[in-house]
Amino acid sequence: RVQELRANKRRPTKAERQGMFSGLVFCADCGSKLHFATCKSFDGSQDNYRCARYKSNTGDCTAHFIREEVLRKIVLNRIFAVTAMFYEDITAFMELIQKQRFDEAEKDMKRKRREVGQARKRIAELDRIFKRIYEDDINGTISHERFLKLSAEYEAEQKELTEKVKAEQQEVDTYEQNKSDFDSFAAIIRKYVGITELTPTIVNEFIKKIVVHAPEKIDGKRFQKVDIIFNFVGEIHLPTDPQTEQKKANKQEKTA
Ligand SMILES: [Zn+2]
Structure with missing residues (x-):
């Protein structure tokens, strides 16, 4: 007011x-x-x-x-x-909006699912790499300094990826709870008609x-x-x- x-x-x-x-x-x-x-x-x-x-x-x-x-x-x-x-x-209006949202959300979801999949794969790969450099460190194949540097780098990357997976999974979840949005928009249209x-x-x-x-x-x-x-x-x-x-x-x- x-x-x-x-x-x-x-x-x-x-x-x-x-x-x-x-x-x-x-x-x-x-x-x-x-x-x-x-x-x-x-x-x-x-x-x-x-x-x-x-x-x-x-x-x-x-x-x-x-x-x-x-x-x-x-x-x-x-x-x-x-x-x-x-x-x-x-x-027709409702169908248009739903179709549009559905198409967009579906495209988005496909992309996100793919990204989440790739991030998960990379996380697993990092686990294996980490294990290997750990063994190299024990065997003395690489210097301990180099081991520390590498492990810090991999750890940081893994942390970042894990957070990404978490955030994107949440977005995929919220897509499911958007069903009342059309009603909210319709209420605004009705409120301001004229x-x-x-x-x-x-x-x-x-x-x-x-x-x-x-x-x-x-x-x-x-x-x-x-x-x-x-x-x-x-x-x-x-x-x-x-x-x-x-x-x-x-x-x-x-x-x-
Ligand atoms: Zn600009």
Whole structure:
């Protein structure tokens, strides 16, 4: 409620203006946050976000410049599109989200299972190597100093791998308990149906992350890809999205 009140009050002056998406916007190329910058204009129309590693062209990334007003429109339109599909055909929407999550989670799981498998194998291998250098040490085949150095190295590697196995196993487990996420997301959609403007509260309830790509010039026009990642359900590829169409076409081409 406090955040809503804050959002509805008069436009703050330059000094106190804060980005509506601060902390949520990330660079597609380096992964850094995009920092909010307010500008001289009184109404905030020039307020913008820039990659934290750009640093006025002295950093090691490009600006990925995007005005807040533009981002606001993109996010609002995205919420409208998702809400529209939700109300038009909730079953289809649910299937879409579940399929997307399932596909992604399955891909992720396969990769993780493979990594866990490899880490386990390496752990076993290290055990054997360790045994061998221990024997070499006893037989005097290698110097005791070298033995100490090697054993410390192998021990460190083994410790790291064991922690990796533990962490990934946990992730595989949490995949199982994500079933109520769709309901949580549906509750947010229902709560905000009919909104005409964004507030920081709405943004924080809907959005987990926004990934901004570097702008591209196509036929002299500036294009900039922006990925919206929602809370609970992630990125949603609607059937009406141009990218989804393209992906489909690519898939068909591949299978053909
Ligand atoms: Zn960057």
